Amino acid sequence: MDKPTICVEPLSLVQGQSEPALWSVSLESVLNEKAEEHNNTPAVIFPWQNKQLSFAQLRQRGQLVAASLLRTGAQHGDCVGIIAGNRYEYLEVFLGGGLIGCKVLVLNNTYRPWELRHALERTECRILFLAPTIGSRSLIEHVDLLSSSSSQGSLPSLIQIVFYGDSPTNVTMKHQNYDEFTSFMKVDSDKLDKWEFWRRSVQPSNTLSFQLTSGTTGAPKVAMLSHLSMLNNARFVGLRLGITSTDVICCPPPLFHCFGLVMGFLAGLIHGSTVVFPSDYFNADAVLDSVYRHQCTTLLGVPTMFIAELEALQSRNDRIISLRKGLIAGSTISHTLMNRLSKSMGLSEMTIAYGMTETAPVSFMSAADDAPNKRNETVGRVMPHTQAKVINQLGETLPRGVRGELCVSGYGLQKGYLKNKAKTAEVMKFDKDGILWMHTGDECVIDSEGYCRVTGRIKDIIIRGGENIFPAEIEERLIAHPAVSEASVVGVRDVKYGEVVACFLKRALQQVDRPTTEEMQSWVNDVMSRSKTPQYVFWVGDGGVCEDFPTTGSGKHQKHLLREIGNQLVRC
Structure with missing residues (x-):
């Protein structure tokens, strides 16, 4: 008598492609390569500031800020913070800090004064770059609190504030405006040896950025992301999105978030695309103006941004003809919204990305050639050099099609939460094979084809x-x-x-x-x-x-x- 056939469902364990190979590079090597390759091609455009920088100028300005940081007293390993809207100086500081091995703290520009002070205390921030206004919002109360905290000795690490634009009155701590800060056009001779030493000391595994988690359910934690994780993630996002040096990317998401900084700016830098930042704070009309004026081919955003842009478009007689590609992060979208974006905005190649700050950020992403139901009902397939699994409460990997917690492993994992071993241990755990996994807290299901559907937190x-x-x-x-x-x-x-x-x-x-x-x-x-x-x-x-x-x-x-x-x- 024949034995009965036993059907075993494959497990919800997926492995991304191993090609192309991972880069083991620092921000400086990427910046140098792209400056040489694209030279005077526009790298970033800020219409609201009437400013654009070529790839060569980005490198030059980044080096200038790096030299200014050294002259002010910053050193390799120090924390440099930014709280501002999307502006060209933001990128200069990010590049400058990264060039000499500073950890660049990108601060949520909606923070209240006490939240800003708390973040600066936790990270021992040395120099803070601050915009006195973001959109119509004033940060003068933030400045007042920092000044009083400094005078009381509760911010001992903070040695200076650098203001974008005119410095506010009645600031009692050391400060200057950004033009003054960058007024020295070369590295002082007595700093030259230190400049070269710090540059050579930067390793791909070093922390490039302190990213504060979004804090939707509690106090934010400080994720530490390396050069290697952020640069490779930006590279793979760009590859799956299909961007090239002929693309013009419109990027409304904020630079303090991985979406704007990694998936927008760094992806554009790596692939030689021009990135347009329409306004310092999200404005749907400014986005549409930028798309028309600069003939953008690609548009990034979370669902709420795309909905606002569609609503703004209804009051216009203009017709968008340049857009083709779109990238949504944050959640899947309905068939209705997908169809509206295609019909009204020309976004026929919409893709969806999934990830979290702690994974630098994208671990799953759909592709333009995925079937329509896969492109808007799932977050696509796992990214290169990334492994993912769905587990139950006992930590066992579940069969395909069964809901459970998504865990992610690979190059993109954070180095941990700053000064918080307990919280790090809660979410980053080794399995029996010695593989380190990030437990996302997201409930997901992976289907037979490897597509992931997020069913909620x-x-x-x-x-x-x-x-x-x-x-x-x-x-x-x-x-x-x-x-x-x-x-x-x-x-x-x-x-x-x-x-x-x-x-x-x-x-x-x-x-x-x-x-x-x-x-x-x-x-x-x-x-x-x-x-x-x-x-x-x-x-x-x-x-x-x-x-x-x-x-x-x-x-x-x-x-x-x-x-x-x-x-x-x-x-x-």
Whole structure:
């Protein structure tokens, strides 16, 4: 008698391609190579500052800032901080710090004064570059707090503030403006030996940047990212996106986030593309103006940015003809939005990237030639030289198609959280084979073809009467409604079930009539079980709800704040 065939599902363990080989380089070697290769070609354009820099000028200005940092007292291994909008000086400081081995701290430009001070204390920042205004927002209160903290001795490491533009009045600590800071056009002779020593001392494994996590659920941690991890990630993102030296990339995401800095600036630098930064702070009209004026071929952004750009486009008579490629990070998007982007903006080659700050950042990404359902329902396949797996609560790798926590390994992993061994050990763990894995906290499923679908944050799972409910699938259904442009689903307290589903919605501008609560509930209930149907429907902008979605500086919805708002509304 024949033995029965036993079918074993393959495990949710995927390995990225091993070609092309990893680079083992520092920022300086990449900058030198691209300056020689592309020379006077525009590397970056800042329309709002009426400024552009060629690849050669980027290198020259980076070297100038490096020399100025040395002259001010910075050394290899010191922390140099920036809090500013997207401006050309930001890139000069990032390059200058990297050239001499400084750790460049990119600070969230939405930080409140005490958050800025806390970040500077934790990183022992030596020199801070600060814009007194970002968009219409003033940072004078931040400056006042830093001055008083310095005079009280609570910021002993901070030796100087460098202001972009005119220095504010009544600053009591050492300061100067950026033009003064960079006024010496060469390295002093007595610093020349130190300059050469520090340059030669920079290794690919050295920390290039301190990146603060977005902090959607708690206090941010300081991730340490190396030259090797950031440069290779930018390179692979550009390859999968298909950008070349003929592309002009429009990059609205902020430079303090990996999206703007790695996936935007560094990817453009490595692939010889021109990168346009439309404004210091996101402005949909400025994005459209930049696309028209500079004939951009590629547009980057999170979903909320693309939605705002589509809405701004409705009031214009212009037609976009230059755009072809787009890159969305932060979440998957609906078929409806994908079709609108293709039809209205010419973005026929949309791709989606997934990652986290701690992985430098992208670990999965779709490609333009993926099937349409794979391009907007998944975050694509694993990136080169990256390994990923989906595990259960026991740490066991699950079969394909089964949900669990996504873990990532490879070159992109952070070096750890600065001065926080406990938190590092919580998320970075060696398996029995000695492989170090980053536990992402994201609940995902990997299908038979290796595509990854993010089903939500594990900590955001709603437990209704013992049933696990995943917000992402409900959000996908909600934003498929023509009246909804954005949706966020959270659990709110309930006496009977412990938690029930609540949704926060933003209405699409083109819709005159807003659906009732019953209509939205019916929309969800038509395709999902009753337990997943929102018991509460809140519209952003309504009195007592919130004027807009609370977001991080990188555009992610802060669900812990939405839960608080929902619980308050339910009690009312």
